[in-house]
Amino acid sequence: MKIILKENIENLGSKGDIVNVAAGYGRNYLLPKKLALKVTSSNMKMIEMEQAALKKNLEKARISYKGAIQKLNEVSLSFERKAGEKDTIFGSVSVADIKEELDKLGFEIEKKKILLKEPVKRIGSFTVPIKVFLDDIAEIKIQIVPEGVAADTEMPEEKKEEVVKEEKVEPEPEVETEEVVVETASPEETVKDEEKDESNEKNKTS
Numbered sequence: 528m529k530i531i532l533k534e535n536i537e538n539l540g541s542k543g544d545i546v547n548v549a550a551g552y553g554r555n556y557l558l559p560k561k562l563a564l565k566v567t568s569s570n571m572k573m574i575e576m577e578q579a580a581l582k583k584n585l586e587k588a589r590i591s592y593k594g595a596i597q598k599l600n601e602v603s604l605s606f607e608r609k610a611g612e613k614d615t616i617f618g619s620v621s622v623a624d625i626k627e628e629l630d631k632l633g634f635e636i637e638k639k640k641i642l643l644k645e646p647v648k649r650i651g652s653f654t655v656p657i658k659v660f661l662d663d664i665a666e667i668k669i670q671i672v673p674e675g676v677a678a679d680t681e682m683p684e685e686k687k688e689e690v691v692k693e694e695k696v697e698p699e700p701e702v703e704t705e706e707v708v709v710e711t712a713s714p715e716e717t718v719k720d721e722e723k724d725e726s727n728e729k730n731k732t733s
Contacts, residue, residue, distance in 0.1 A: 528553040530563040531574050543578045585661070592660040595634075599657055599665035604628045610650050610673040619646035620671055625655060629667075647671060 528550045532540050540546045545566060548557065557563035564570040606624060608616035622641045629636050642656040642664075650671050657665045 529566045530557060531566055531570055532557075532563050533574075534562050536562060542581070543574050589660060589663060592663060596659050596663060596665040599634065599659065599667055602629070602632065602634075602667040604667065604669045606669065606671045607674045607676070608650075608671055614650035616648055616650060616671060619648045620669065621646040625667075625669065 528548055529545055530548055530553050532542055532544045532546060535541045539548070548563075553563065558565070564574070604625065606620045606628075608618060608620070610616050622638050622643050625641050625643065626636060626638055629641075636657060640658040642658060647653055647669070650673060652668060652670045654666050654668055657667055659665050
């Protein structure tokens, strides 16, 4: 039996789809529940009009959600956790933790729309997708830091090592100097020279 779906039905199809179903399922469930219509030209035309209106409404809704997406893209959440070796943390940061922080900021996001595959269990910065509307996704940033360390810090202050480069001072080249020896006359030689000078003076005067 061919029917036109009026609603999205899991494992069957989307609104407006023409699908084949068992006659009993169609007559006894889908049609009475007004989840589907019989395939007729008038019903086809009605569904087409509904789909056109739905598409228009979806576009309007998408535009209205753009502001929320932009705001979420600017969100950065910080979580402090006790850290162990190799930046692993005691416990984790889960979808519930993220939702709680988003609630504080005024964002009403369902847990199922926070697309975190598994809880985060280490120090670092991460991007988490948020499903806002249909296939429209926002991305928030979360930062997990050790307890007592401010967010947006590359590493804990105590872990930072200041590297001081010692300047190597080249030794000045040794200059070979010649030892200058000044010969001085001994006292005896000085006396003899003085007596010789006096004798010469006397000879000149006599």
